[in-house]
Amino acid sequence: MPTVSIGPYDFAPRDRVENFHGNQLVHLLWEKHLMFASPITVPLPPPMPFAAVIAELLPALYGQHPDFAAIDWSTVEWELDGAAFTPDRGQTLAAQGIGHKSMLRFRTPGLNGLAGAAF
Amino acid sequence: MKSTTKTDRPGKMSLKERYSHLTRGLDWEPSYQDRKKIFPFTDFEGIKIHDWDAFEDPFRLTMDAYWKYQAEKERKLYAVIDSFAQNNGQMNISDARYVNALKIFLTAVTPLEYHAHRAYTHVGRHFEGVGPRVACQLQAIDELRHAQTQIHTISHYNKYFDGLHDPWHMYNHVWYLSVPKSFFEDAVTAGPFEFLTAISFSFEYVLTSLLFVPFMSGAAYNGDMATVTFGFSAQSDESRHMTLGLEIIKFMLEQDEANVPIVQKWIDKWFWRGYRLLSIVAMMMDYMLPKKIMSWKEAWEMYFEEGGGALFKDLSRYGIRLPKYHEVAIAEKDHYSHQAWSAFYQYSHAAAFHTWLPSEAESAWFAEKYPESFNRLYKPRYDHWAKEAAEGKRFYNNGLPQLCQVCQIPTFFTEPGDPTKIMTRTVEHGGSKYHCCSDGCRDIFVGEPEKYVQAWLPVYQIFQGNCGGATVPEVLDWYHLNNSADNLDYVGSPDEAMWRDWQEQRSKTAAE
Numbered sequence: 001m002p003t004v005s006i007g008p009y010d011f012a013p014r015d016r017v018e019n020f021h022g023n024q025l026v027h028l029l030w031e032k033h034l035m036f037a038s039p040i041t042v043p044l045p046p047p048m049p050f051a052a053v054i055a056e057l058l059p060a061l062y063g064q065h066p067d068f069a070a071i072d073w074s075t076v077e078w079e080l081d082g083a084a085f086t087p088d089r090g091q092t093l094a095a096q097g098i099g100h101k102s103m104l105r106f107r108t109p110g111l112n113g114l115a116g117a118a119f
Numbered sequence: 120m121k122s123t124t125k126t127d128r129p130g131k132m133s134l135k136e137r138y139s140h141l142t143r144g145l146d147w148e149p150s151y152q153d154r155k156k157i158f159p160f161t162d163f164e165g166i167k168i169h170d171w172d173a174f175e176d177p178f179r180l181t182m183d184a185y186w187k188y189q190a191e192k193e194r195k196l197y198a199v200i201d202s203f204a205q206n207n208g209q210m211n212i213s214d215a216r217y218v219n220a221l222k223i224f225l226t227a228v229t230p231l232e233y234h235a236h237r238a239y240t241h242v243g244r245h246f247e248g249v250g251p252r253v254a255c256q257l258q259a260i261d262e263l264r265h266a267q268t269q270i271h272t273i274s275h276y277n278k279y280f281d282g283l284h285d286p287w288h289m290y291n292h293v294w295y296l297s298v299p300k301s302f303f304e305d306a307v308t309a310g311p312f313e314f315l316t317a318i319s320f321s322f323e324y325v326l327t328s329l330l331f332v333p334f335m336s337g338a339a340y341n342g343d344m345a346t347v348t349f350g351f352s353a354q355s356d357e358s359r360h361m362t363l364g365l366e367i368i369k370f371m372l373e374q375d376e377a378n379v380p381i382v383q384k385w386i387d388k389w390f391w392r393g394y395r396l397l398s399i400v401a402m403m404m405d406y407m408l409p410k411k412i413m414s415w416k417e418a419w420e421m422y423f424e425e426g427g428g429a430l431f432k433d434l435s436r437y438g439i440r441l442p443k444y445h446e447v448a449i450a451e452k453d454h455y456s457h458q459a460w461s462a463f464y465q466y467s468h469a470a471a472f473h474t475w476l477p478s479e480a481e482s483a484w485f486a487e488k489y490p491e492s493f494n495r496l497y498k499p500r501y502d503h504w505a506k507e508a509a510e511g512k513r514f515y516n517n518g519l520p521q522l523c524q525v526c527q528i529p530t531f532f533t534e535p536g537d538p539t540k541i542m543t544r545t546v547e548h549g550g551s552k553y554h555c556c557s558d559g560c561r562d563i564f565v566g567e568p569e570k571y572v573q574a575w576l577p578v579y580q581i582f583q584g585n586c587g588g589a590t591v592p593e594v595l596d597w598y599h600l601n602n603s604a605d606n607l608d609y610v611g612s613p614d615e616a617m618w619r620d621w622q623e624q625r626s627k628t629a630a631e
Contacts, residue, residue: 003567004310006163013551013572015579025582027521027554032539035500037462038529039543039554040518043582061518081552082545101552103545115499118539 017100024100026093028061031107032118035065039103046094050087067111079105134179141181143172146249158247164310166382167375171248174370178254178359185257189264192352199348200271209279210625213341213409215618216609219472220407221272221346222282223399224334226471227299229269230290234303235318236262242311251315251370254363258319261356268352272345280614282471282605289471292586293598294577295399295463297527301574302396306389308570312371313385319364321389321442323357325430328422329397331357333404333412340410372437379438388566390442391559395526398459405456405485406477414488416452424449444559450535453492457485461500462531465516468591471600473609476501476508496538513608519578523556524571525563530556548572 003009017024023043030036040061044053054073062068078085081102088096098104113119132140149157161168202208212218236259243255277283290296306317335350371378401415413421423445431441460474467474477485482501485493504514520529521543534542544561546553548568555561564571580586587597595602604613 003569004164004313006160006310009569011569011573013549014575015551015572015583019583021584023582025579027543028518029541029543031541034461034533034539034541035465035503035514036516036518037458037465037520038531038541039521040516041521041578041582042518064512064514064517099552101554103543103552103554113539114503117496117499119496119500119503 015101020100024093026098027101027103028058029103029105030062030065031105032112033062033065033067034113034117034119036062039105044093046098047092049090049092050096050098051089053087053093054089067108067113070111071108075109077107077109079107138176138179138181141183142176142249142253154247158245160245160311161247164312164381166310166312166371166378168247168371169374171246171250173374174248174250174366176250176254177362177366180254180257180359182253182257185260188355189260192355193264196268196348196352197271200268200275200345203345203348204275208342208344209276210621211342211344215280215614216407216473216475217341217343217409218276218280218614219282219474219609220334220337220403221276221343222280222472223403223407224346225269225273225276225283226286226289226293227296227399228330229266229273229286230296231299231303232262232266232269234307236260236266238303238307238314238318241307242314245311251363251367254359254366255315258356258360258363261353261360265349265353265356268349272349275345279617281601281612284601285599288599293471293600295470297575297577298399299396301527302392305392305570312367315364315367316371316382316385317389317392319360320368321364321386322393323360324364324368325390325427326393326397326423327357327361328426329418330400332422333418334400336412337404337408337410340412341408368434369437372434372439376438383439384566386439387443388563391444391557391563392526394448395523395528395556395560398455398528398532401456402459402463405488406460406474406481411481411484415456416488419448419452443562444557447535447557447559451532453489454496454533454538457489457492457497458531458533461497462520462529464504465514466520466529467608468515468606469595469598469600471598471605473607473612473614475609476505492538508608508610519581521554522576522578523560524553524574524576525555525560527574527576528556530554532556 015025020043022045024046025041026044027039027041029039042057042061044057059068078087080098085104155162239255239259239262243252243259246252246255273283273286290300303318306314309317331350331353335347338346338350368382371382404412404415404418427445428441431439463470464474464476482493482498485497489497507514520531522528523530530541530543532542534540542557544555544558546555546561546564546568548564549572551572553564553568553572555564577586581589581594587593592602595606600606609615
């Protein structure tokens with residue numbers, strides 16, 4: 001629906017990808033690990049290989065959780081923008097459809113947070 | 120000059136006559152200007168008004184009486200504020216943790232009072248009818264008075280406690296203060312009728328009891344007489360504001376049946392926006408008052424489910440129903456404050472107030488007030504974090520949170536039916552994705568996407584390089600926060616050290 005206004009109302013979105021100096025935003029969410037209160041937003045270069053997400057980015061963000069070290073990455077289930085997703089570690093983010101403000105959720109079977117509280 | 124004798128004077132006017140002369144009597148019909156040019160904002164929202172004189176102000180307050188009442192209240196208020204300062208009232212509060220609730224209130228709400236002053240001045244100029252115009256003008260002055268009296272409280276507490284030294288700068292810069300700021304800017308950039316539905320009705324009539332009653336009783340329970348006195352002084356103003364909220368809604372609904380769906384859409388939107396804003400109040404009530412009054416859940420049941428239920432039953436004769444997603448708010452009441460506190464706990468390094476873990480006694484209180492959720496879901500968090508803190512590893516989140524495109528709160532709320540799953544809702548618009556915290560915020564986005572694509576989301580702004588730099592210390596500098604004084608855990612803070620020192624001196628003096 002159009003915005004109710006006193007005149008023409010058309011403004012550019014404030015979070016256009018060109019405003020991020022070559023990066024794009026990606027939202028990450030580790031399911032059943034509510035120690036991290038909400039999805040985490042990170043600016044990433046689109047040519048970044050997915051291998052770097054697993055090797056560098058996720059440990060820096062989620063390494064404090066006792067479950068993290070126990071993750072078997074071959075069993076992790078991924079979801080990109082609401083659809084099941086199989087990442088290719090050798091490919092870049094851009095090449096496998098991880099775009100600006102994409103939402104990447106992941107589940108770690110067998111690791112469902114602490115104290116049976118999904119924490 | 121002919122002197123007037125007593126007998127020449129006309130008899131004293133009745134209240135009704137005075138009101139009529141001092142409001143309606145001051146209005147005039149334009150003769151050489153087009154009415155549309157004088158009141159350019161009354162039509163575009165689609166609200167149809169046939170008879171502006173049908174708006175009745177039940178208070179019948181006129182400017183002369185207003186000044187008299189307010190001056191009397193001011194005299195009393197400033198006497199108490201002075202005495203609080205002279206008697207070191209800050210030493211009589213229940214615990215220094217309490218001041219952190221006050222820090223949020225004074226950095227979030229006080230600027231809102233000032234912006235409400237500006238907004239009511241604006242609509243007080245632009246309503247075509249003199250009745251609502253006068254009511255808005257009086258409220259505009261109230262709001263300025265509330266901002267001023269709260270600034271005196273800021274000034275006093277700022278002499279002793281951290282985080283209150285630059286509230287106006289913080290309001291315009293700090294990430295979580297974008298929540299109240301964007302809420303209010305959304306309202307004030309709407310037309311005059313939506314503005315009154317947003318602030319006078321949805322916030323001040325439907326939800327205000329959840330902000331003011333618990334907060335002012337909380338202040339009283341916790342020995343903060345400066346805030347209590349302000350609360351009492353504002354109370355009679357607030358009841359006038361509530362009446363304006365209800366009257367304007369009834370006025371719109373009675374004027375034209377075509378107004379009903381427009382008003383309902385605004386009620387749905389502003390109920391949800393106000394409710395999301397209150398998540399911060401929920402955590403203040405439950406976690407930040409050392410002496411508790413009632414739980415968020417109890418307050419929600421009393422003031423919304425019962426009080427609001429009766430109100431909407433009354434409005435049903437106009438065809439108005441309960442706001443959309445009120446049932447989600449009911450489903451969230453067992454989790455709301457706990458999820459908010461967990462989020463602020465882990466982002467305390469970037470906030471101008473302290474957080475801490477609940478004590479054993481508090482956990483017992485939570486278990487009693489939240490039997491469905493606390494021991495099962497939230498106590499294990501605090502136990503784990505306490506263990507980590509004892510080992511010198513106090514938990515802070517290393518990433519920045521995703522923020523809701525509409526309410527700007529981190530998307531930390533869980534699905535209404537599953538408190539272990541974070542809820543996010545994504546909308547595509549203009550070839551881009553927008554993320555919201557809930558169905559309520561998503562619907563608001565979809566209602567006016569062009570408005571919300573402009574949102575100044577603090578996390579995105581940091582990543583665009585607009586907030587002083589890419590590191591936390593640089594951003595804190597840009598926020599005007601003093602790193603390791605204003606922020607981080609209460610344990611180990613300068614506030615805590617000062618409070619302990621006061622208590623030690625006091626017990627020494629008592630022993631002598």
